[in-house]
Amino acid sequence: MVKKIFGQIYIWLILLVMYLPILVLIAFSFTKTIYIGQWTGFTFDLYVSLFEKKEIMIALGNTLIIAISSAIISTVLGAMGAIGAFYMKNKWRKTLDTMTQIPIVNAEIVMALSLLVLIVFIDSLFFHGQGSLKGFWTLLLGHVVLSLPFVYTSVKPKLQQMDPYLYEAALDLGCTPRKALFKILIPEILPGILSGFLLAITLSLDDFIITAFLTGPGLFSDGDISTLSTYIQSVIKKRPVPPELRALTTIISIIVILAVIGISIYQNHQNKNARKRLKIRKI
Amino acid sequence: MKSIKRQRKLQYFSFKRKYLGIPYGIFLFLFIIIPIFLIIFYAFTDGDGNFTFDALVGFFTTWTKINVLFVSVFVALQTTIICLLIGYPLAYFLADKKVNKNAVLVTLFIAPMWINFVLRTGATRDLLTWIGINGGDYPHLATLIGMVYNYLPFVILPLYTTMLKLDQSQIEAASDLGANHFQVFFKSILPQSYPGIISAVMMTFMPTMSSYVISDVLSEGKITLFGNYIYLNFSLNAWNDGSFMALIMLAIVGISMFLTRKSEKKAAKGSSIW
Numbered sequence: 001m002v003k004k005i006f007g008q009i010y011i012w013l014i015l016l017v018m019y020l021p022i023l024v025l026i027a028f029s030f031t032k033t034i035y036i037g038q039w040t041g042f043t044f045d046l047y048v049s050l051f052e053k054k055e056i057m058i059a060l061g062n063t064l065i066i067a068i069s070s071a072i073i074s075t076v077l078g079a080m081g082a083i084g085a086f087y088m089k090n091k092w093r094k095t096l097d098t099m100t101q102i103p104i105v106n107a108e109i110v111m112a113l114s115l116l117v118l119i120v121f122i123d124s125l126f127f128h129g130q131g132s133l134k135g136f137w138t139l140l141l142g143h144v145v146l147s148l149p150f151v152y153t154s155v156k157p158k159l160q161q162m163d164p165y166l167y168e169a170a171l172d173l174g175c176t177p178r179k180a181l182f183k184i185l186i187p188e189i190l191p192g193i194l195s196g197f198l199l200a201i202t203l204s205l206d207d208f209i210i211t212a213f214l215t216g217p218g219l220f221s222d223g224d225i226s227t228l229s230t231y232i233q234s235v236i237k238k239r240p241v242p243p244e245l246r247a248l249t250t251i252i253s254i255i256v257i258l259a260v261i262g263i264s265i266y267q268n269h270q271n272k273n274a275r276k277r278l279k280i281r282k283i
Numbered sequence: 284m285k286s287i288k289r290q291r292k293l294q295y296f297s298f299k300r301k302y303l304g305i306p307y308g309i310f311l312f313l314f315i316i317i318p319i320f321l322i323i324f325y326a327f328t329d330g331d332g333n334f335t336f337d338a339l340v341g342f343f344t345t346w347t348k349i350n351v352l353f354v355s356v357f358v359a360l361q362t363t364i365i366c367l368l369i370g371y372p373l374a375y376f377l378a379d380k381k382v383n384k385n386a387v388l389v390t391l392f393i394a395p396m397w398i399n400f401v402l403r404t405g406a407t408r409d410l411l412t413w414i415g416i417n418g419g420d421y422p423h424l425a426t427l428i429g430m431v432y433n434y435l436p437f438v439i440l441p442l443y444t445t446m447l448k449l450d451q452s453q454i455e456a457a458s459d460l461g462a463n464h465f466q467v468f469f470k471s472i473l474p475q476s477y478p479g480i481i482s483a484v485m486m487t488f489m490p491t492m493s494s495y496v497i498s499d500v501l502s503e504g505k506i507t508l509f510g511n512y513i514y515l516n517f518s519l520n521a522w523n524d525g526s527f528m529a530l531i532m533l534a535i536v537g538i539s540m541f542l543t544r545k546s547e548k549k550a551a552k553g554s555s556i557w
Contacts, residue, residue, distance in 0.1 A: 007382035021406035037413045065387040084304020087336030099311045107493035236405040
């Protein structure tokens with residue numbers, strides 16, 4: 001009993017401390033002060049000026065575009081890689097597995113620098129250091145490299161759990177290999193592909209280092225492409241978090257809370273289904 | 284007629300599932316393996332591409348660079364230990380059915396990771412400044428708090444998953460056979476959660492050493508970790524020096540990988556006795 005009370009107090013205390021900085025930002029998003037700690041009257045003004053601030057909106061747009069496009073590319077490439085590796089000879093599969101492990105354990109900044117060095121090297125080799133290759137495409141490449149191994153590792157276990165005879169049965173029943181791939185194999189491993197996609201989006205949204213190293217002029221603009229991370233870093237370096245970003249924190253937090261609620265409902269649903277299945281089996 | 288033709292055409296190039304992995308392999312080779320070799324190449328050449336040990340000699344003879352290594356290891360060690368001290372009991376309580384019944388709490392501990400981490404770092408800095416721990420006066424303490432804030436979820440998750448698998452009957456047997464609380468913990472619970480601790484350390488130590496934003500924002504640029512130093516070289520376009528620092532980082536990652544593999548093998552051997 002003592003253990004239960006102590007444990008619960010401990011859990012909730014750490015949870016409170018962990019959320020404290022975000023909670024403070026959210027609380028002060030309803031007042032127009034520059035410094036946190038000074039309450040200057042309740043207002044929703046910051047939520048209006050957030051959407052009027054061009055830089056934040058552009059950064060937000062860039063972040064979403066890069067996150068979604070890089071996640072799509074790395075999901076397709078990573079899922080294909082995982083399927084291919086699963087049916088390769090042992091030697092090749094192990095090579096691919098090891099190559100996948102390298103970026104996962106490697107420090108992100110080393111990966112970013114190594115990609116940058118590659119770009120500089122190509123630049124000096126073919127363009128004599130004249131043309132700047134950095135831009136949207138290098139940024140996209142960096143984000144794909146960042147998330148690709150995680151897609152591979154989340155698809156791989158689903159392939160191992162799959163019933164290997166389903167695909168063979170489809171072939172025996174007259175499917176072409178391509179048709180069997182899309183009708184049998186991919187639907188079987190879809191949960192792994194989806195979780196890989198979500199992981200890729202999360203990683204890309206949160207990334208700072210790769211973006212900072214590989215960003216360059218945008219496709220339609222001359223200035224360096226800024227994402228939410230690089231924009232925020234540039235404004236908070238010497239000053240406190242700008243008031244508009246406090247409003248943005250509230251909005252992001254609400255989305256996250258909704259996601260958490262969604263996940264917990266989904267988990268409960270799954271647990272119930274599992275219990276039902278168990279009951280049926282017992283009967 | 285048409286379909287027969289098509290089928291014949293297909294026979295020339297028969298589709299095999301393993302071909303799907305080829306683009307992935309080529310991509311990894313081009314953008315993971317070659318860049319790492321380029322890092323090694325740049326670490327041992329000068330600006331004109333001539334072979335030199337300048338970066339190596341410079342690293343071991345310049346006090347500031349050696350200092351970066353020491354400070355990084357020191358901060359990373361402190362962060363890892365504090366995270367483990369907070370996270371271990373937390374994961375234990377979260378996995379204990381008697382204390383915590385809903386899995387939603389675990390999701391709540393990971394949820395902050397979905398809020399942009401630069402924004403979170405700024406929030407932490409502003410809160411710390413408000414309560415008087417500003418980076419200008421307490422750079423080390425502020426950095427440490429920021430690191431723990433950021434890496435605690437990464438410690439909780441692997442520890443929680445190993446705690447769920449704890450063999451409860453072994454723990455009960457230990458206490459039935461007369462072991463006191465400390466003995467049960469040190470002889471049964473701790474050895475069982477060893478894999479979780481290793482992956483928690485891997486998730487914290489390296490990223491702390493190589494982090495840039497947290498130390499830069501929270502210490503107001505007063506604490507230089509490996510990440511900050513590589514970033515500095517990057518902003519100065521000093522590829523050779525930066526590459527050498529990255530190479531050292533790579534070496535540390537490689538050594539720690541080797542050590543964990545070894546200890547995992549040892550653990551596997553140990554368990555096979557039972």
